[in-house]
Amino acid sequence: MRRPIAFGLGLAVAAAGRAGQETPAxxxxxxxxxxxxxxxxxxxLENTSLKLHEPQLAPAMEEPADNLEYxxxxxxxxxxxxxxxxxRGAKFDGDTxxxxxxxxxxxxxxxxxxxxxxxxxDGSTANNVILHEPPFCHNFSPMLDTRPGVPTGERFKALxxxxxxxxxxxxxxxxxxxxxxxxxxxIPSRMPFRFTHLFDSQNVSFWSEAxxxxxxxxxxxxxxxxxxxxxxxxxxxxxxPVLMEANLPGEHxxxxxxxxxxxxxxxxxxxxxxxHQERGESTDILFMTARGDxxxxxxxxxxxxRPGLDPARWGNRSNxxxxxxxxxxxxxxxxxxxxxxRFVLRTDGFASVHAGADAGxxxxxxxxxxxxxxxxxxxxxxxxxxxxxxxxxxxxPLPGFTLAECRPLVGDSIEQVVAWERGSDVSSLAGRPxxxxxxxxxxxxxxxxxxx
Numbered sequence: 331m332r333r334p335i336a337f338g339l340g341l342a343v344a345a346a347g348r349a350g351q352e353t354p355a356x357x358x359x360x361x362x363x364x365x366x367x368x369x370x371x372x373x374x375l376e377n378t379s380l381k382l383h384e385p386q387l388a389p390a391m392e393e394p395a396d397n398l399e400y401x402x403x404x405x406x407x408x409x410x411x412x413x414x415x416x417x418r419g420a421k422f423d424g425d426t427x428x429x430x431x432x433x434x435x436x437x438x439x440x441x442x443x444x445x446x447x448x449x450x451x452d453g454s455t456a457n458n459v460i461l462h463e464p465p466f467c468h469n470f471s472p473m474l475d476t477r478p479g480v481p482t483g484e485r486f487k488a489l490x491x492x493x494x495x496x497x498x499x500x501x502x503x504x505x506x507x508x509x510x511x512x513x514x515x516x517i518p519s520r521m522p523f524r525f526t527h528l529f530d531s532q533n534v535s536f537w538s539e540a541x542x543x544x545x546x547x548x549x550x551x552x553x554x555x556x557x558x559x560x561x562x563x564x565x566x567x568x569x570x571p572v573l574m575e576a577n578l579p580g581e582h583x584x585x586x587x588x589x590x591x592x593x594x595x596x597x598x599x600x601x602x603x604x605x606h607q608e609r610g611e612s613t614d615i616l617f618m619t620a621r622g623d624x625x626x627x628x629x630x631x632x633x634x635x636r637p638g639l640d641p642a643r644w645g646n647r648s649n650x651x652x653x654x655x656x657x658x659x660x661x662x663x664x665x666x667x668x669x670x671x672r673f674v675l676r677t678d679g680f681a682s683v684h685a686g687a688d689a690g691x692x693x694x695x696x697x698x699x700x701x702x703x704x705x706x707x708x709x710x711x712x713x714x715x716x717x718x719x720x721x722x723x724x725x726x727p728l729p730g731f732t733l734a735e736c737r738p739l740v741g742d743s744i745e746q747v748v749a750w751e752r753g754s755d756v757s758s759l760a761g762r763p764x765x766x767x768x769x770x771x772x773x774x775x776x777x778x779x780x781x782x
Contacts, residue, residue, distance in 0.1 A: 714772030
């Protein structure tokens with residue numbers, strides 16, 4: 331078998347722990363999937379770079395659902411649930427009131443508007459309204475509670491409200507019939523820091539498997555639109571909020587849309603809308619990440635989803651992502667945006683370690699894993715390649731796992747097992763600090779995981 335050009339590189343890898351150098355901390359990743367959306371695992375890049383990938387606009391969906399104004403998409407088993415604010419409202423007893431609407435889909439593409447019959451709506455032929463109690467239908471943002479042992483009748487939770495009311499908690503067993511968890515606000519408008527406005531956007535919450543608590547990211551405003559964070563053990567009592575320093579100088583972040591990534595829930599993905607007040611109030615969508623209670627990572631400062639060719643997308647309230655990136659196929663995940671569009675990426679495909687026509691490499695920090703096999707989500711051109719070497723913590727290649735012994739990867743796979751001449755079993759290295767050296771040419775590395 332031919333050896334790709336990348337395997338002949340003689341790039342020097344600096345050994346950790348040499349005299350005068352501080353030994354880097356070991357990343358204990360266990361059997362978690364890790365995405366290359368930040369530099370968490372990366373020690374050195376040589377002729378490679380972190381690349382943000384562009385979501386592709388999918389064909390128009392059949393039977394479009396309601397406009398995704400402050401929308402939420404929840405994948406509940408094989409059912410997709412969509413919740414959206416209808417700022418145009420509906421008429422109740424002759425008065426127009428803002429409402430929350432509900433739609434369903436089995437594939438994330440064809441949507442139905444069930445006639446729920448929960449509300450008497452004057453002049454509405456598609457009665458898919460689930461909530462119309464002002465101000466608590468305002469900014470209504472639900473989530474599927476994945477906390478172990480959560481009561482069946484509280485499988486869904488939501489926060490909703492305004493600067494005046496504070497955020498009120500709702501619960502539901504079926505995602506359709508909702509009740510207040512407590513009459514008064516669980517996150518009041520009183521804050522330990524001063525802001526002109528609070529909560530006047532979509533305020534999102536979720537159960538964090540990594541932190542062992544509920545987390546809420548909400549909007550504050552002190553001249554710039556910013557993001558704050560609070561946590562709770564029971565969804566009733568919340569900690570003092572912390573202002574997240576996510577904004578670049580002069581930058582408005584209208585929403586945060588922060589949520590655990592479905593294939594790596596310890597990693598929070600955020601798709602905030604960036605508001606350009608000085609440019610006719612135009613908007614675009616960013617990509618950020620966070621790990622637990624840490625700060626937002628701004629490795630990628632440019633727009634993730636641009637307004638595009640449609641002139642209608644260049645105004646205010648024209649580019650908002652719905653909460654949650656969801657899988658819509660074995661190799662595809664979807665992002666939904668206003669007014670009702672779907673963008674697709676390959677699974678794990680937000681960003682990658684990228685090598686172009688000239689060969690390059692990436693070396694990880696020392697890491698500790700559990701498992702038997704190393705799998706990678708990768709893509710190469712027909713002329714490209716990817717190879718892996720396992721080193722000790724000081725950067726010395728380990729016998730049996732050297733680059734020369736690696737079976738080169740050429741192709742495209744969401745989950746490809748890495749193998750060497752002796753096979754793919756790396757369990758003998760589990761529990762000890764090792765580095766991974768990836769040598770690449772015309773290739774992208776999206777994620778890795780050690781599996782049993």
